[in-house]
Amino acid sequence: MEALSHVNYWAAIVLAMIGLYAVIAPSNLIKKLIGLGMFQSAIFLVYITVGKVEGGTAPIIDSGHAVYSNPLPHVLILTAIVVAVSTLAVGLALAVAIKRDYGTVEEDEIDEQDRR
Amino acid sequence: MVTLRNLLAAALVLGIYSLVMAALWVVLDAVDVAFTEAAVGAGVTTVFMLLAIAATGRHEKIAHRRPWLPILASLAVGGLLIYGTLDLPGFGDPEAPAQQHVAPHYLEQGEAETGVPNIVTAVLASYRGFDTLGEVTVIFTAGIGVLLMLGIVRRRRAGAGDDDDDTGERE
Secondary structure: OOOHHHHHHHHHHHHHHHHHHHHHHOOHHHHHHHHHHHHHHHHHHHHHHHHOOOOOOOOOOOOOOOOOOOOHHHHHHHHHHHHHHHHHHHHHHHHHHHHHHHHOOOOHHHHHHHOO | OOOEEEEEHHHHHHHHHHHHHHHHHHHHHHHHHHHHHHHHHHHHHHHHHHHHHHHOEEOOOOOOOOOOHHHHHHHHHHHHHHHOOOOOOOOOOOOOOHHHHHHHHHHHHHHHHHOOHHHHHHHHHHHHHHHHHHHHHHHHHHHHHHHHHHHHHHHHHOOOOOOOOOOOOOO
């Protein structure tokens, strides 16, 4: 059991690595934003994992339960999800504006047009 | 979803991924987060994605750049992070520092102090109410930013009609 106690963190890190790759590698701006969304989910997973208590239940006070998971990471991540959607909306709006001005959302082609 | 060339498919896979994450939050006792993820992460995000893809085109051009540098960078970051996790307390450890500081107070006194049995709600709306006000400010700012970016561009190029300006105020 000791060896498996960090598996959740590692799963989150693998997700974060895929997300990071998807932010750096593609030249399509929408694809980069999808990668950013994956990266954010990975961070959420780390936080929620920290909050989990063995044998605990959801932090809603009830006479039938004594052990609860930590509510603080849940609050933080609730806020973070909403903020993530706000940033995503701004990013997508930027992509749409770039598409209107340059006629493309591919990074290579935008660079080429800028060099001219 | 990283290797998909069709952006529409990638956006839908992102929505499914988000829904699966919501199920995972339930398993990890974070039911409030699960609600939010399912509604905002899987719902609103997918709608935004589809609107943006409708405006920018659904096919990604085949890139002829080498993927080795990004892969190397990701692996290096991942390796460092895994090295960092080795010092963390184990999964579900009730003695972990994160479980010792302020959380017990909220769990023991929260219902008496705020009258709300759901501690996540109590912290969000009562103890940290000002932070939630800040969060609403962020959403408001983002909404204004989106409206400005799309609106100004539209005025400059009158005639290029396109209406996806409902990307604004959302909770």
